[in-house]
Amino acid sequence: MLELFARNRVATLFVITLLTFGAIGLAAPGFLSASTLATVMANSLVLMLVSFGTMLVIITRNIDVSSGSVLGLSAAVLGLSLNAGIALPLAIGICIGVGALAGAFNGLLVAGFGVPSIVATLGTLGLYRGLMLSLTGGRWIEALPQSIKALAANLGWGGSVLTLIVLGVFLILWLFLRMTRQGGYFFATGDNREAARHLGIPVRSIVFSAFVGAGACAALAGVVFAAQIGFIPNQAGNGIELKAIAANVLGGVSLLGGVGSAVGVFISVIFLTAIDSALVFLRIPAFWNDFIAGAILLTVLVLDGRVRMAVDRRIRAKRYASHHGAERTKSPSRPSATAAPAIPTPHTAPEAGR
Amino acid sequence: MALRDGTAAQALIDVRDVWKQYGPVAVLKGVSITLAPGQIHALLGGNGAGKSTLMKAIAGLVVPNSGSIAIAGTLLDRPSAARAQRLGLYLVPQEAHIFGSQSVLENICMGLDKPAARLRGRVEALVAQLAVSLDLDAQAATLEIADRQIVEILRGLIREARALILDEPTSALTPHEVEALFARMRALAASGVGIFFISHKLREIREICHDISVLRDGAIVLSGPMSAHTDAEIVTAMTRVAAPVAVDLSTAPAAAPAPGSERRLEVERLSGEGFSEVSFSLAAGEIVGLAGVVGAGRTELAETIFGLRPTLSGAVRLGGAPLENRSPSVCIDRGLVYLPEDRQQFGLFLDAPLDWNASAYLMHKMPFFLRPRDEARRFERFRSAMGIKCESHLQPARRLSGGNQQKVLLAKCLAADPQVLILDEPTRGVDVAARNDIYALIRSLAAQGVAILLISSDFDEIVQLSDRVLVMAFGALEGELPRGASVDAIGGLAFGAREAADA
Numbered sequence: 001m002l003e004l005f006a007r008n009r010v011a012t013l014f015v016i017t018l019l020t021f022g023a024i025g026l027a028a029p030g031f032l033s034a035s036t037l038a039t040v041m042a043n044s045l046v047l048m049l050v051s052f053g054t055m056l057v058i059i060t061r062n063i064d065v066s067s068g069s070v071l072g073l074s075a076a077v078l079g080l081s082l083n084a085g086i087a088l089p090l091a092i093g094i095c096i097g098v099g100a101l102a103g104a105f106n107g108l109l110v111a112g113f114g115v116p117s118i119v120a121t122l123g124t125l126g127l128y129r130g131l132m133l134s135l136t137g138g139r140w141i142e143a144l145p146q147s148i149k150a151l152a153a154n155l156g157w158g159g160s161v162l163t164l165i166v167l168g169v170f171l172i173l174w175l176f177l178r179m180t181r182q183g184g185y186f187f188a189t190g191d192n193r194e195a196a197r198h199l200g201i202p203v204r205s206i207v208f209s210a211f212v213g214a215g216a217c218a219a220l221a222g223v224v225f226a227a228q229i230g231f232i233p234n235q236a237g238n239g240i241e242l243k244a245i246a247a248n249v250l251g252g253v254s255l256l257g258g259v260g261s262a263v264g265v266f267i268s269v270i271f272l273t274a275i276d277s278a279l280v281f282l283r284i285p286a287f288w289n290d291f292i293a294g295a296i297l298l299t300v301l302v303l304d305g306r307v308r309m310a311v312d313r314r315i316r317a318k319r320y321a322s323h324h325g326a327e328r329t330k331s332p333s334r335p336s337a338t339a340a341p342a343i344p345t346p347h348t349a350p351e352a353g354r
Numbered sequence: 355m356a357l358r359d360g361t362a363a364q365a366l367i368d369v370r371d372v373w374k375q376y377g378p379v380a381v382l383k384g385v386s387i388t389l390a391p392g393q394i395h396a397l398l399g400g401n402g403a404g405k406s407t408l409m410k411a412i413a414g415l416v417v418p419n420s421g422s423i424a425i426a427g428t429l430l431d432r433p434s435a436a437r438a439q440r441l442g443l444y445l446v447p448q449e450a451h452i453f454g455s456q457s458v459l460e461n462i463c464m465g466l467d468k469p470a471a472r473l474r475g476r477v478e479a480l481v482a483q484l485a486v487s488l489d490l491d492a493q494a495a496t497l498e499i500a501d502r503q504i505v506e507i508l509r510g511l512i513r514e515a516r517a518l519i520l521d522e523p524t525s526a527l528t529p530h531e532v533e534a535l536f537a538r539m540r541a542l543a544a545s546g547v548g549i550f551f552i553s554h555k556l557r558e559i560r561e562i563c564h565d566i567s568v569l570r571d572g573a574i575v576l577s578g579p580m581s582a583h584t585d586a587e588i589v590t591a592m593t594r595v596a597a598p599v600a601v602d603l604s605t606a607p608a609a610a611p612a613p614g615s616e617r618r619l620e621v622e623r624l625s626g627e628g629f630s631e632v633s634f635s636l637a638a639g640e641i642v643g644l645a646g647v648v649g650a651g652r653t654e655l656a657e658t659i660f661g662l663r664p665t666l667s668g669a670v671r672l673g674g675a676p677l678e679n680r681s682p683s684v685c686i687d688r689g690l691v692y693l694p695e696d697r698q699q700f701g702l703f704l705d706a707p708l709d710w711n712a713s714a715y716l717m718h719k720m721p722f723f724l725r726p727r728d729e730a731r732r733f734e735r736f737r738s739a740m741g742i743k744c745e746s747h748l749q750p751a752r753r754l755s756g757g758n759q760q761k762v763l764l765a766k767c768l769a770a771d772p773q774v775l776i777l778d779e780p781t782r783g784v785d786v787a788a789r790n791d792i793y794a795l796i797r798s799l800a801a802q803g804v805a806i807l808l809i810s811s812d813f814d815e816i817v818q819l820s821d822r823v824l825v826m827a828f829g830a831l832e833g834e835l836p837r838g839a840s841v842d843a844i845g846g847l848a849f850g851a852r853e854a855a856d857a
Contacts, residue, residue: 181467188453188464195451198415199465199509200436258455316627 009252010264012304017271024274028281036277038158042228044273045166046071046221050237051244051251051265052173053103053217056210058248059177061190061257062110062117064211066102067218067244069128071237074099075222076132078148079141079232088147096219102128103215107208125241133234141232151227162224169220174262186210190257246297247272365424366391366517366548367412367443372421374407374572381407382418383572389517389548394539396559396580397552399569400592400757400785405552406448408569409519412550413445414438426516439465442516444509446523448552448756448783449698450502454495461494462508473512480511485534499696500526507535511542518542519550524558525783528647528811529845536562554785556585557814568592589786617674618805619659619690619774624668626658629829631668636774636805641796643820644809645844651829652809653695656776660685660692673773686715689773693763693780695809701763704752708744709733711751711762715770736765741791757788764795775799778809793819813841813848 025032050067057064078095082088102124109120151161177183188196189206196203218237226232251268253260275296276289284292367389374382381404389395399405410416412423414433423430425441438445453461462477463470474490481488486504497505503526510518520539524532539549539562553559559566559580566583568576568591576583576591619636629651636642646652657663659670661680670677672688685691694700703711709729713720733747742761744754751759760780767775777796781789796819800806810816816823823835825847832847 181469184460184464187456191453191455192451195453196464198435198445198447198451200434200439201465202436254455258453 009304010261010267012307013251013264013267013271013300016300017267017274020271020278021274024278024281028278031278031281034158036281038154040270040274040277041159041163042152043277044269045162045224046228047240047243047247047273048166048266048269049169049217049221049224050240051247051269052169052262053214053221054241054244055248055251055253055260055262055265056173056186056213056217057117058245058253058255059186059190059257059260060207060210061193062207062210063245063255064106064121064214065118065241065245066106066121066124066128067214067221068237068239068241069125069132070099070102070215070218071222071225071240072232072235073102073128073132073135073222074219075226075232075236076136076141078223078226079144080135082145082148083141083143088145092223095223096216099215099217099219099222100212101215103212103218104208106215107211110211111204111207129238136232136234138234140234144226144230144232148223148227149230151223162227165220166224169217170262170266177262182206187258190259192258243272246293250297250300364391365389366393366426367550368422368424368427369408369412370422370424372408372411372418372423374404374411374416374418381572382411384421385569385572385574387567387574387577389550391516391546391548392543393565394543394549394551394563396563396566397550397569398554398559398566398588398592400787403569403592403785404572405569406521409445409521409550409552412438413443413519415445439513439515442514443519444513444515444517445519446506446510446521448521448525450499450506452494452497452502452505454493456494457490458488458492458494458497458501458505459490461505462490462512466513477508477512480508483534484508484511484531484538486531500528500531503527504531511538515547517548517550519552521552522554522783523551524553524555530647532558554783554789555812556588556786560585592786618672619807620671620674621659622669622671624655624658624670625666626654627663627666628654629658629826630666632826632831633668634824634831634834636807638773638803638805639800640821641800641806641808641819643816643823644807644826645811645813645816645823646826646832646848647811650826650848652826653778654829655826656692656778656807656809659776660690662692683718686770689771690776691715691767691770691772691774692776693767693778695778695782697759697763701766702751702759705750707748708737708742708751708754708762709747712736712765712769714766732769733765736761736768740765740795757784760784760792761788764792768799772804774805774807776807776809779811780808781810781812781815813844816844817841 021032030036050071054064054067074095077098078091081091081094086094106117106121106124109115109124110117153160155161177186185196185201185206188199188201189203193203196206221240222237225236247268248260248265249255250272251260251264251266253265272293275293279286279289279292365388367387369385369387371384371386372382373380373384385404385408387395387397387408397405397409407416411418411433412425412430414430414435414437417433423433425438425443428441430438430441453464456464457470459474459477460470463473466473477490481490484504484507486501488501488504488508494502494505503523507520507523510520523535527535536558539551543549551559551563563580566576566578566580566588567574568588570592576588616638617635618638621635622633624632632655634642644652644655654663658665659680661682661684665680670680672685672690677685677688677690682692698704703714709726709732712733713729730747736742737744737747740761742754742758742765744758751762754762760783764780780796781792784792793815796806796808808816808819817839821837823837823839823844825832825835825844827848835843835847
């Protein structure tokens with residue numbers, strides 16, 4: 001049981017999320033209702049999209065801290081185009097194009113010019129925010145047309161068109177990373193870049209496309225933001241890049257690259273958003289939100305680390321246990337050529353031979 | 355893209371007049387070499403002779419400044435690893451490239467068109483043909499060096515490459531696995547695959563290769579069929595020593611001074627991870643070989659003595675006094691130093707300057723404000739004494755060749771002024787010339803009274819250097835042999851257990 005959790009971060013997180021929901025439900029009856037779930041889902045959409053994009057970048061062992069500004073910039077472009085009378089589908093297309101372009105510039109800096117990603121995206125974090133402010137003249141964009149607000153309308157089952165879009169992105173990402181060759185290249189590039197290059201994997205274009213994907217995801221998050229809020233403030237998306245990184249870490253995406261899954265990020269974002277909603281239910285003042293979210297993140301990570309270490313110790317002990325059995329039975333630890341068909345591992349072979 | 359003329363189209367690999375320069379330094383100076391189908395071609399050269407650069411150029415990982423490279427008749431005009439592989443070439447590098455978070459199977463199949471799951475059967479067949487044991491579902495980060503090497507070899511085989519480059523594939527393998535690999539190589543050659551085989555072990559090269567080329571200073575200095583050249587000629591070509599005097603290829607151990615009777619290190623019924631009840635002692639001025647195959651528990655024993663792994667039971671005494679609560683810093687302070695097997699991972703600070711590396715064991719004794727000039731002077735002393743080839747003491751260790759890195763690592767150990775030195779595979783991936791330097795150094799250390807435990811899978815090396823030989827197998831001390839024991843006697847003890855169990 002312990003080992004399952006140590007090996008499978010997603011399962012751990014899933015159980016913790018369920019327990020949290022249960023505990024809050026006990027403390028505040030009425031929390032466990034369909035309407036709360038719908039609210040949590042709706043509130044998580046923006047962070048979810050940004051986190052998905054960030055995940056792509058982190059898996060390649062890079063980081064993107066510019067996503068909040070990309071969200072703001074593309075949302076501003078969306079708002080300005082809508083208010084200029086451009087039709088909604090075209091405006092959304094322009095918005096996502098701007099996001100992808102911003103991501104492509106990040107990718108160019110990192111994959112093309114070899115700038116470390118933290119430095120490059122810190123730079124563009126300021127750059128894109130400044131660009132947004134100069135576009136809007138520092139004013140909020142208000143009075144967005146009804147057509148975009150309608151996207152956030154409840155379709156009758158608690159979700160909206162936006163929910164469907166996000167679920168679609170989730171499904172595509174999951175399939176892409178798990179089932180396709182190119183998806184495997186993302187993990188390989190982050191795991192061991194030199195090895196990937198050696199096997200003929202185009203590491204630079206992989207890193208580049210990860211940033212383009214992150215930009216497009218942040219822009220889509222900008223669309224969701226505009227639709228849900230109904231106006232676009234100057235600071236739209238401010239600080240969400242760090243929340244997205246936290247959600248990734250909590251969801252089992254390794255900052256060292258090469259490990260992570262869309263499912264983990266999905267659950268982790270739901271979990272973080274649920275806690276925000278629960279605080280409202282528990283009548284805890286809103287200024288505690290960040291404190292509690294941070295404390296929970298640290299607790300989970302420390303516990304997770306401890307469990308992992310305990311399991312590693314146990315596996316190590318098991319691996320060497322064979323040498324300290326009753327009598328030193330000499331069993332072959334490596335089978336000879338004739339004994340080839342059955343292929344035991346070097347570590348389990350001595351036990352099997354006994 | 356254009357096809358070459360008739361003769362060149364015959365060759366699998368056709369390298370013509372390739373130059374490669376890094377800054378002002380030319381690493382390859384007009385190298386031409388060809389590989390025919392079915393040919394096993396040995397490539398030798400000292401550390402820094404340009405072998406790796408040449409092979410990387412062929413594999414598309416390094417872009418030459420001038421000259422041409424054709425694979426299977428197609429010019430590699432825009433070099434990239436992907437393109438070289440599509441043309442049927444695979445380079446098995448010396449240091450295996452592993453994706454730690456992925457399974458062994460995924461590691462082997464990464465970059466192929468088909469998903470790993472569908473290639474499982476073929477991988478299993480290859481594993482069986484190589485006569486190795488490998489858990490395809492294990493996480494690759496848990497693999498030991500030898501198994502990582504096997505993963506790389508399997509990558510080359512599963513790609514059904516028409517031309518293979520094997521860069522010291524045997525350095526981490528047991529003799530048994532080497533035999534299986536050679537059998538596989540012969541079968542591949544018989545089916546028309548051409549193989550470049552890089553090794554520092556002349557005996558292996560004689561056994562497997564048809565032709566030989568020797569690189570020195572970025573140029574081919576000797577080339578021809580294997581049978582046309584004697585060992586002495588080859589070594590001379592590599593090192594440019596007028597007569598092969600400095601080269602000790604015989605297995606006769608040089609006369610060493612009689613070891614003193616003073617017991618420097620005593621290990622009593624020590625048990626730890628991977629070995630149990632090991633007892634032995636080292637006297638001052640003695641070189642004791644610790645032989646065994648990979649996985650016999652030698653490294654675990656050394657790491658336990660050095661305090662890197664937990665002790666389960668037993669005791670260690672240093673200079674007569676018990677050595678308790680062992681940790682590396684305690685051991686270093688009391689004059690016990692360990693040279694790790696994997697120099698890239700545990701030995702060197704690859705991006706740090708050389709003088710800093712050489713002084714690393716003295717770090718905790720340094721004053722609050724460092725004295726860079728002392729460090730530079732210390733390194734300079736070792737550099738001139740050991741013949742380390744480098745541009746300056748500020749050069750990062752990463753940019754040195756394998757043999758020179760190993761010398762820096764030895765300098766680091768010696769800087770701590772050890773009484774007892776445990777050397778774990780001190781010549782892995784080191785060329786013949788540098789290897790002889792290291793042998794001479796080990797002998798002179800012993801002559802100065804240092805007690806040395808020499809761990810090696812190269813039994814020739816053990817025989818050549820040791821005053822006594824301990825043999826480990828399956829986590830226990832299998833026996834002790836006197837000076838002059840034959841390689842066969844050592845092998846008998848090291849593999850005896852397995853042969854008995856197989857019978």
